[in-house]
Amino acid sequence: MEIDPFIFRLSIFILSIFIGYYVVWSVTPSLHTPLMSVTNAISSVIIVGAIIAGLAGNSDSIFNTSSIFGFLAISLAAINIFGGFLVTQRMLAMYKKKKKDK
Amino acid sequence: MLSANLSAIFYLISGVLFILALRGLSSPETSRQGNFLGILGMIIAVTVTFLSIGNFSTGLVVVLIFLLIGGLIGAFIAYKIPMTAMPELVAGFHSLVGLAAVFVAIAAFLNPEAFGLGSPGNIKLGSLIEMSIGAAVGAITFSGSIIAFLKLQGIMSGSPITFKGQHPLNALILISIIIITYLLCSTQSSNLFWILLAISFLIGFLLIIPIGGADMPVVISMLNSYSGWAAAGIGFTLENTALIITGALVGSSGAILSYIMCKGMNRSFFNVILGGFGATEQSASAQNKEQKPVKSGNADDAAFLMKNASSVIIVPGYGMAVAQAQHALREMVDTLKKNDIKVSYAIHPVAGRMPGHMNVLLAEANVPYDEVFELEEINNDFANADVAFVIGANDVTNPVAKTDPQSPIYGMPVLDVEKCKSVLFVKRSLSPGYAGIDNDLFYKENTLMLFADAKKMTEDITKNL
Numbered sequence: 001m002e003i004d005p006f007i008f009r010l011s012i013f014i015l016s017i018f019i020g021y022y023v024v025w026s027v028t029p030s031l032h033t034p035l036m037s038v039t040n041a042i043s044s045v046i047i048v049g050a051i052i053a054g055l056a057g058n059s060d061s062i063f064n065t066s067s068i069f070g071f072l073a074i075s076l077a078a079i080n081i082f083g084g085f086l087v088t089q090r091m092l093a094m095y096k097k098k099k100k101d102k
Numbered sequence: 103m104l105s106a107n108l109s110a111i112f113y114l115i116s117g118v119l120f121i122l123a124l125r126g127l128s129s130p131e132t133s134r135q136g137n138f139l140g141i142l143g144m145i146i147a148v149t150v151t152f153l154s155i156g157n158f159s160t161g162l163v164v165v166l167i168f169l170l171i172g173g174l175i176g177a178f179i180a181y182k183i184p185m186t187a188m189p190e191l192v193a194g195f196h197s198l199v200g201l202a203a204v205f206v207a208i209a210a211f212l213n214p215e216a217f218g219l220g221s222p223g224n225i226k227l228g229s230l231i232e233m234s235i236g237a238a239v240g241a242i243t244f245s246g247s248i249i250a251f252l253k254l255q256g257i258m259s260g261s262p263i264t265f266k267g268q269h270p271l272n273a274l275i276l277i278s279i280i281i282i283t284y285l286l287c288s289t290q291s292s293n294l295f296w297i298l299l300a301i302s303f304l305i306g307f308l309l310i311i312p313i314g315g316a317d318m319p320v321v322i323s324m325l326n327s328y329s330g331w332a333a334a335g336i337g338f339t340l341e342n343t344a345l346i347i348t349g350a351l352v353g354s355s356g357a358i359l360s361y362i363m364c365k366g367m368n369r370s371f372f373n374v375i376l377g378g379f380g381a382t383e384q385s386a387s388a389q390n391k392e393q394k395p396v397k398s399g400n401a402d403d404a405a406f407l408m409k410n411a412s413s414v415i416i417v418p419g420y421g422m423a424v425a426q427a428q429h430a431l432r433e434m435v436d437t438l439k440k441n442d443i444k445v446s447y448a449i450h451p452v453a454g455r456m457p458g459h460m461n462v463l464l465a466e467a468n469v470p471y472d473e474v475f476e477l478e479e480i481n482n483d484f485a486n487a488d489v490a491f492v493i494g495a496n497d498v499t500n501p502v503a504k505t506d507p508q509s510p511i512y513g514m515p516v517l518d519v520e521k522c523k524s525v526l527f528v529k530r531s532l533s534p535g536y537a538g539i540d541n542d543l544f545y546k547e548n549t550l551m552l553f554a555d556a557k558k559m560t561e562d563i564t565k566n567l
Contacts, residue, residue, distance in 0.1 A: 006228055009338055009346055016350030019121055024355040027127045029451065029476050030465075032359060032458030033188055034137075035127050036326055039352040040195040042120045042140055043333045046202050047169075048113075048151040049217075049340045053209030054165045055157045056216030062161045066213030071168045073205035076198045078172025079179070081144055084195060086180035088137050091188075094465040095130040097472055 034091045041084025047077035109154040110343060112146055117347030119143030124351060130471055147344045185466040186423045189322060189455040193251040196325045200243030200306075203332040204299065207237035210339055211295055217340060223290050229339050230290070234283045236335025237295075238302040243328040245306030250321050253310075254455060260315025268312060275305045313374065316497075318455045319363040320374045327356025359457050366451030366477075368503075368514035396532065396544055398551040401562035404526050407550070409567060411488035413444040415480065417517055418460050419453045421494020421529070425556035428467040431493060434564045435469070441567070446483070447474040448517050450498035481518050490522040492543075493556050496529070500541045509539060525549040528559050 027035050053070025104112075119139045126136015152162070183191050210217050210233055211225070219229040252258035279301060286294040313321050334349025364371050408414055416435070422428060435445045447469065453460045464474055484490060492499055499519040502509045519525055520543055527549055543549055552559050 016347045020351035020354035023124045024358045030461035031127045033462045043352045049206040051151045055161045066209045069205040069209040073202045074168040075172035076202040078169045079176040082173040083176030083180045092133045
């Protein structure tokens with residue numbers, strides 16, 4: 001009997017939840033805001049689905065209902081990716097240690 | 103064109119990079135590197151997608167144009183946004199993830215061939231279920247985040263909106279979502295798909311309106327979690343490892359943050375979600391309204407107290423963010439430090455409107471992060487400190503939480519501010535905080551109330567030091 005590939009994906013999913021659980025508990029509370037903005041950015045990897053949808057049209061009809069939703073999703077996800085990573089970068093750059101001699 | 107196996111490997115790599123990105127946040131030193139790994143993971147995922155499709159027709163140009171438009175908007179927002187507006191920004195971003203998930207699900211539903219999921223009207227059952235879950239959760243995330251955004255931005259009142267029959271209505275809608283998903287899977291009807299989306303938007307809206315402004319940290323974390331589950335649902339549909347891993351990470355991250363926030367308020371998750379905190383507790387504030395003596399002072403008195411102190415603990419809250427007082431505060435602290443006064447900051451888990459809100463604001467004002475402490479780390483120090491300077495915080499310092507079992511916030515962990523030799527409380531008036539209850543701290547012997555705008559008062563104190 002062959003195992004349905006779905007089971008493999010489910011395994012990845014479940015294990016990732018556990019990884020997420022332990023990794024996130026180790027995040028220092030002072031970085032919880034950057035954590036939220038960076039999770040925002042990475043969850044926008046959903047853009048891969050949007051790109052697939054956007055490129056699905058053939059060369060005669062680039063725009064059909066499906067690909068238009070794809071294009072819109074690309075923009076939405078791109079706002080998040082760029083916005084999320086850059087604002088995280090901006091925040092993290094502000095976290096500085098005490099200067100030794102002052 | 104990249105083979106399916108090779109691209110799956112690359113997606114796995116980018117999933118691992120995302121894990122490392124979160125891992126990096128365990129300390130500020132490694133966090134910047136973590137963020138960089140996250141960016142790298144994203145670049146890999148996007149590049150691999152282009153290569154695996156291998157379609158470099160005019161469609162690609164259009165895709166890149168849309169990518170660029172979104173990217174520019176995102177970059178613009180990221181550079182312009184003031185740090186005090188982070189909660190709104192994050193809520194806004196959540197709504198975009200949700201909507202993107204909805205759009206991808208729609209695209210996949212309309213054109214399943216492109217995703218290898220069958221043909222319209224005959225989509226593989228498993229994919230259809232995954233797609234429906236992704237779309238429904240995405241829609242809830244979208245409309246819920248929009249409400250959270252409007253409440254945080256002040257466009258919509260932060261007070262809970264409740265009406266009779268709210269909970270039965272919500273329950274009814276949630277049940278109908280399940281039924282419609284079932285029917286959708288058995289009939290493949292596109293009408294049902296649209297109805298599913300519509301009621302999911304509706305329930306997202308209904309779930310968030312009864313939740314008050316002070317509970318926003320929980321709401322934002324919860325929506326963060328939802329956006330992750332939506333992404334994971336879509337990830338199953340697309341059979342994409344990067345998306346599944348990321349969805350699981352973000353989903354559990356948001357869930358943990360919600361848990362931490364709920365614990366910070368000593369409330370159960372359901373208690374927050376069912377809403378109506380401010381609405382139910384008004385009677386509690388009304389009964390205790392007899393006049394009690396309050397000592398109030400001015401900047402001069404405050405400066406005198408602090409000058410004679412050897413250690414000062416600062417307790418910032420949402421009011422500091424509203425007044426944009428973080429820079430003025432830092433200047434005051436600099437002056438104190440020049441006088442050899444030890445200064446530290448105490449942050450309550452739910453201070454502000456989102457997890458870690460105060461830490462970011464203090465970091466923005468160049469406060470070194472090793473002077474900033476969490477509740478458990480610093481709570482014992484209050485007894486040895488000379489002055490506690492409470493700026494914009496209220497409920498999180500209320501000793502009632504420890505003494506009065508009748509109080510709605512009883513049991514909530516609070517900062518032991520009253521143990522300080524003296525307490526300076528910057529506040530605009532004696533009005534109660536978001537929980538709608540009086541703060542006993544106002545009437546204590548050793549409390550000096552400073553009635554003023556937080557920023558102005560802090561500046562005045564600095565002048566007087």
